[in-house]
């Protein structure tokens with residue numbers, strides 16, 4: 001062991017330098033892939049590519065353990081070298097803390113099925129907070145240090161070789177002001193680049209109801225009349241949803257009004273059914289309170305949904321004996337998913353029109369979205385406008401791109 005340690009520490013300075021740059025590249029890859037995964041807009045653009053990027057993020061994330069372990073071997077020596085340099089010691093601790101925090105919360109997220117939604121929800125929050133705090137810090141650190149590294153007297157990692165040539169700048173005054181300028185510029189750039197997403201994320205964390213209210217206000221659907229909520233919906237039976245939805249869509253958000261809305265149940269049924277909006281809002285509705293779990297780790301609890309039970313629609317249509325699968329179409333023209341007939345007949349599978357007593361806003365899949373509380377919400381098709389009974393299987397949008405056909409929470 002001792003021998004091994006000694007061997008590992010040979011060429012210490014060079015190793016530390018290369019470790020630092022390896023680590024830098026790992027962070028760059030993780031930051032880019034992570035931001036792409038976070039940004040809803042990339043979903044539609046990437047489609048299948050998103051699953052690949054997620055995989056890359058996980059693998060590289062796991063690989064970040066390697067430089068951390070290597071560093072720990074060299075840490076005691078580096079620590080001594082930083083004696084009296086409080087800022088640099090703090091930097092080492094911050095970066096190590098970030099890496100370890102990201103790694104642990106990341107592993108939990110990766111294993112979301114094993115840990116359950118409430119743990120993965122917390123893990124996602126930690127992962128997000130570390131990103132919003134840590135990423136600007138690391139970018140700032142690396143850009144300002146990049147300049148510093150060119151000045152040997154600034155080196156905090158000593159290579160052991162005599163620093164050759166370049167003397168600390170002849171005019172320290174000029175260097176200082178240039179450095180201050182670079183720092184300010186970088187800081188300002190960061191605030192502009194990352195600030196808006198950060199603020200959006202912050203406000204969504206702090207306010208549970210407020211941002212849904214905003215979505216309801218900015219609803220681009222124009223359907224009249226609005227469904228009149230049942231007493232159990234207004235006020236909402238669940239007391240109002242807890243947490244916030246991330247708006248996910250693989251297409252531009254479609255808009256509906258009375259002239260282009262229709263809802264169809266067809267395929268292997270005895271009576272093909274079709275309604276326009278005025279007819280559709282007259283169908284008998286129920287109210288349920290349920291949790292909403294996305295497979296990427298976030299949840300919204302205690303949603304009060306009001307809508308028509310899918311099983312009631314199927315009963316009314318009269319399902320033919322050879323029908324096996326219920327294929328679900330989104331009015332976006334792209335997204336589909338499916339349930340087995342047995343799953344579709346579960347008591348809580350709902351074709352919802354109200355959330356917490358209000359029409360479901362277009363961003364959240366209104367006027368009509370499916371809700372399948374027992375499954376991850378990629379099954380909860382937004383802008384649902386057609387239910388088709390078919391004989392064979394159907395592989396849904398995300399299942400085709402790598403999500404599990406087993407969507408049970």
Ligand SMILES: Nc1nc2c(c(=O)[nH]1)N[C@H]1C(S)=C(S)[C@@H](COP(=O)(O)O)O[C@H]1N2
Pocket residue numbers: 245246247248249250251293294295330332335363364365377378379380381382383
């Ligand atoms: N039409 C359509 N339905 C969809 C999706 C989509 O991209 N398009 N995304 C699914 C996924 S993965 C999730 S987590 C939820 C997100 O619902 P929200 O955007 O209302 O939060 O919708 C599901 N239904």
Ligand SMILES: [Mo]
Pocket residue numbers: 248294295296377378
């Ligand atoms: Mo999802």
